[in-house]
Amino acid sequence: MTTEEIMGVPIDVITYNDIINDLPNYLHNDKKMSAISVNPQIIVEGQNHSEIYDFIEKSTHRIPDGIGIVLVSKLTGGQIKERVAGIELMVRFLDYANAYGKSIFLYGAKPEVVADAATQIEKDYPNLTLSGQIDGYTTLSEKEIIKKINQAKPDFLFVALGFPKQEKWLAKNISRLDVSVFQDVGGSFDVLSG
Numbered sequence: 001m002t003t004e005e006i007m008g009v010p011i012d013v014i015t016y017n018d019i020i021n022d023l024p025n026y027l028h029n030d031k032k033m034s035a036i037s038v039n040p041q042i043i044v045e046g047q048n049h050s051e052i053y054d055f056i057e058k059s060t061h062r063i064p065d066g067i068g069i070v071l072v073s074k075l076t077g078g079q080i081k082e083r084v085a086g087i088e089l090m091v092r093f094l095d096y097a098n099a100y101g102k103s104i105f106l107y108g109a110k111p112e113v114v115a116d117a118a119t120q121i122e123k124d125y126p127n128l129t130l131s132g133q134i135d136g137y138t139t140l141s142e143k144e145i146i147k148k149i150n151q152a153k154p155d156f157l158f159v160a161l162g163f164p165k166q167e168k169w170l171a172k173n174i175s176r177l178d179v180s181v182f183q184d185v186g187g188s189f190d191v192l193s194g
């Protein structure tokens, strides 16, 4: 996989299909995929959160999530040709989970938003398993959240706590979680909740 850098932040030259084609390698081999949105905000504001830069460096798939990223790549002779939007990638992951009977877990957003997103997803993707959900304002401790997710043992975990909370949470907790595919999804539950 080719990687480019914008202001020192690595971004992978990657398409939706490349990421989907990589899924079996992670789902069947006990490896962890972290598909992380790299957008102008994370590049600029990430400078104030050094653990986020470290996290992006270590992530397996750094997606070019913004037309600004595509433009900068073009202007500097890079190879990133198209945007990979976080919400669209989540939808492709849901399609995959539905096609192959995989399980998902939703963490984040307001209680009513995550509940509505869960209902909508179960309706639209009847063959996947929704193995759990926790809202982003829960009174559960971090330890309890980890325990709940590990008991559910989902294939996919979508984290919607907004920037920089979701990235910091993932940076800290991926190694403690029994999950194959992680994605930071910002406001995607709000969109999917309808």
Ligand code: UDP
Binding pocket: 108, 109, 110, 113, 135, 136, 137, 160, 161, 162, 163, 165, 186, 187, 188, 189, 190
């Ligand atoms: N959010 C959350 N807990 C928090 C802060 C935010 O669950 O402590 C949720 C928020 O309800 C929304 C999502 O994170 O569903 C994205 O938030 P925002 O739009 O602020 O972030 P962005 O999309 O700009 O990263």
